[in-house]
Amino acid sequence: MNAQTPITVLIVEDETLVRMHGVDILEEAGFQVIEAASADDALVLLRSHNEIGLLFSDIDMPGSMNGLELARVVHAQWPRMRLLLTSGHHNLTESSIPDDGEFVGKPWTEGKLIAMVQAVMAA
Amino acid sequence: MSDASDLVPPGAAAPAQSGLIDDLEDLFENAPCGYLATDKDGRIVRANQTFARWTGYEAAALTGRRFSDLLSIGGKLFYETHFAPMLHIQGSFNEVALELLTEDGRKLPFLVNAIERRDARGHPSFIRFTLFMAVERRSYERELVVERDEAKAAVKAEQAESELREQFIAVLGHDLRNPLASIASGVRILQKENLGDRARKVLSLMDGSVVRASGLIDNVLDFARGRLGGGINLTRNTREPLVPVLEQVVSELRSIAPERLVECNFAISGPVDCDPARIGQLLSNLLGNALTHGAKDVPVRIEAWADESRFLLSVANGGAPISEAARGRLFEPFYRGDGPSDTPGLGLGLHIAAEIARAHGGALEARSDANETCFTFTMPLGSSDV
Numbered sequence: 397m398n399a400q401t402p403i404t405v406l407i408v409e410d411e412t413l414v415r416m417h418g419v420d421i422l423e424e425a426g427f428q429v430i431e432a433a434s435a436d437d438a439l440v441l442l443r444s445h446n447e448i449g450l451l452f453s454d455i456d457m458p459g460s461m462n463g464l465e466l467a468r469v470v471h472a473q474w475p476r477m478r479l480l481l482t483s484g485h486h487n488l489t490e491s492s493i494p495d496d497g498e499f500v501g502k503p504w505t506e507g508k509l510i511a512m513v514q515a516v517m518a519a
Numbered sequence: 520m521s522d523a524s525d526l527v528p529p530g531a532a533a534p535a536q537s538g539l540i541d542d543l544e545d546l547f548e549n550a551p552c553g554y555l556a557t558d559k560d561g562r563i564v565r566a567n568q569t570f571a572r573w574t575g576y577e578a579a580a581l582t583g584r585r586f587s588d589l590l591s592i593g594g595k596l597f598y599e600t601h602f603a604p605m606l607h608i609q610g611s612f613n614e615v616a617l618e619l620l621t622e623d624g625r626k627l628p629f630l631v632n633a634i635e636r637r638d639a640r641g642h643p644s645f646i647r648f649t650l651f652m653a654v655e656r657r658s659y660e661r662e663l664v665v666e667r668d669e670a671k672a673a674v675k676a677e678q679a680e681s682e683l684r685e686q687f688i689a690v691l692g693h694d695l696r697n698p699l700a701s702i703a704s705g706v707r708i709l710q711k712e713n714l715g716d717r718a719r720k721v722l723s724l725m726d727g728s729v730v731r732a733s734g735l736i737d738n739v740l741d742f743a744r745g746r747l748g749g750g751i752n753l754t755r756n757t758r759e760p761l762v763p764v765l766e767q768v769v770s771e772l773r774s775i776a777p778e779r780l781v782e783c784n785f786a787i788s789g790p791v792d793c794d795p796a797r798i799g800q801l802l803s804n805l806l807g808n809a810l811t812h813g814a815k816d817v818p819v820r821i822e823a824w825a826d827e828s829r830f831l832l833s834v835a836n837g838g839a840p841i842s843e844a845a846r847g848r849l850f851e852p853f854y855r856g857d858g859p860s861d862t863p864g865l866g867l868g869l870h871i872a873a874e875i876a877r878a879h880g881g882a883l884e885a886r887s888d889a890n891e892t893c894f895t896f897t898m899p900l901g902s903s904d905v
Contacts, residue, residue, distance in 0.1 A: 411697055417704035420711065456697075484696050501796065503703055505767075 403517060404428040404445065408453035408463065409437045418452070418504065425510045434459040435466040442470065448477070450517060457481040468494055478516045521838055553629075559643040561586045561603070573652055575622035576664065591618040591626050606635050607643065616653065628657040685743045692740040699736070703729045727775035738867040741874065742852060751871075751878040753797055757790040759771035765793045765823060765832075768803045776810045780818035784862035787825045792900060793879055798832070801875045801883075805834040805894050812856070813892070814838035827901050830881075835893035841885065849885055872896070 409415035415431055420480035422429045422446045430445060432438040436459055442448060451470050467479050471494035471502045479497030482504070493499060501510040539545045547554060553570030557563050571578035574589070581589075587598045594617040606612040611634040618626045630651045638644045668764050677879040690796045707723050716724070741751060762785050769783055791798075802821070809819045813836025823832045841849065841856075855866040869883075872894075876883040881898025 411701045411704070413701040413704040413708070417707050420708055484700055485693060502700060 402426055403449045405431060405450045405452050406430045406432060406438060406441060406448045408432045408435065408466065409455065410434060410457045421504065421506050421509055431469045435461045438466060442474065450478040450480060450513065452480045455481055456485055467497060468482045472494055480512060480516045555586060555650065557586050557646045557649040559645060561646065564645065570650060574619060574627065575759060589619050589766065594618045606633050610635050628653045667708055682747065685746045688739055689743040689747065691737045693742065695736055697731055715905065723774055730771040731775055734807065735865065737800055738871045739865065740785060741871050742867050745874065751874050753794040753878050755792055755794055757792050759792065759795045761791045761795050762787055764799045765802055768799045769806065769821065772803065772806050773811065779810055781821065782818050783821045785823045787823055789825065791825050791830050793830065797875045801872045801896060802832060804872040807870055809834050809836035812838065814836055825900060828899065829897060830900050831894040831895065831897045835891045837891055841887040841892055842888055846885060846887065
């Protein structure tokens with residue numbers, strides 16, 4: 397991780413206000429943030445933005461796949477991508493997330509979310 | 520069928536009635552039941568008048584016929600395969616329901632008793648049958664069966680409906696979380712803006728409302744899940760320190776009731792083997808209860824400590840004690856106290872708190888006197904079976 401090039405996070409969240417809040421927290425902490433409202437949008441963005449280093453995705457989303465499935469697809473296609481999943485309903489253990497992925501529960505608090513992002517990036 | 524005149528043959532009544540009392544011939548012929556005597560093979564030797572009248576035959580015409588020929592097809596089958604063999608083995612066979620065919624082809628239900636008489640060498644010599652008409656009994660039985668089936672169907676329908684209702688609650692609760700999360704995020708975003716005092720106050724009140732609503736949703740979801748057979752599932756986590764979780768809950772509820780004093784005394788150093796989010800929910804429910812029901816001018820005291828063997832969390836408030844009667848029902852779902860009926864809430868908070876305690880292998884207890892009301896959660900720690 398070079399201090400000069402900030403890490404780019406792709407946030408995938410279907411609830412607009414929740415996504416805006418996540419973007420606020422991450423940008424304030426110095427990350428570059430790209431937004432997607434669905435798994436399908438996320439895959440399109442991932443193909444065109446190879447600077448993305450972390451997929452931060454909600455699990456419960458409408459559309460062709462949920463966050464967990466998205467994480468599996470992304471892990472298969474971009475094995476070096478770091479993964480952080482989030483949900484207000486599920487309480488996942490890391491074992492169900494591919495590779496070294498982590499889980500953070502909703503609602504996010506700034507401190508905890510940033511700590512989790514940093515932990516995943518340092519892993 | 521039970522008409523008494525059925526039993527009295529016409530013309531047998533009027534003259535010298537008293538003379539009939541001990542007349543055994545009359546007792547045989549006009550008894551309130553049918554009598555049949557057959558040879559050892561079931562061929563009728565004699566039938567009484569009552570039987571002849573019930574079945575519509577001439578008594579004399581019955582002589583020489585086989586008893587089994589008077590039975591319906593089902594009755595005949597049962598007679599040949601069960602009745603006759605059992606009678607032969609046991610010497611008697613009682614209270615058997617059989618259908619007989621009347622002279623004009625109607626089926627008539629009977630209860631039949633039979634004995635087989637044997638000669639000195641033990642060979643069967645003849646059979647005696649007693650037959651009781653059982654039309655009403657059969658219709659009672661049928662009614663009972665119908666009613667039982669109806670009751671079963673009603674119970675089943677009720678179960679299906681209540682399951683549907685609980686599924687509905689579960690889905691509703693689940694779906695309400697999304698818009699609520701949006702409102703919560705909106706509040707957080709706005710709180711970072713440069714706002715006036717009034718706007719800040721509105722946002723902090725909105726924040727409190729979100730906390731209250733999500734607490735209600737959590738409890739309703741847990742309740743519905745419990746009813747649907749899921750129960751409270753725990754994600755135990757010793758890595759996550761418990762105190763910040765408890766502090767977060769307290770600060771959230773303080774935002775709902777900023778005028779109230781809440782004193783905390785946390786003495787937890789090591790890890791606690793529990794589901795921190797669930798313990799947070801338990802505290803949230805107990806503290807919510809204390810803020811709602813406790814005296815407004817007495818601080819609510821929260822204590823939490825853990826040693827190697829035990830974790831304890833208690834919430835105490837002042838105010839009127841809980842009555843003896845109410846204390847027994849505190850942890851029942853939808854119980855909202857014996858006070859005025861305008862008590863807010865669903866009455867699920869304490870119930871869910873007790874369920875969370877149970878899921879942790881611990882217990883939630885209530886103590887209440889004139890000084891204070893105190894709910895205490897204790898759970899064992901460190902034992903190998905946890």
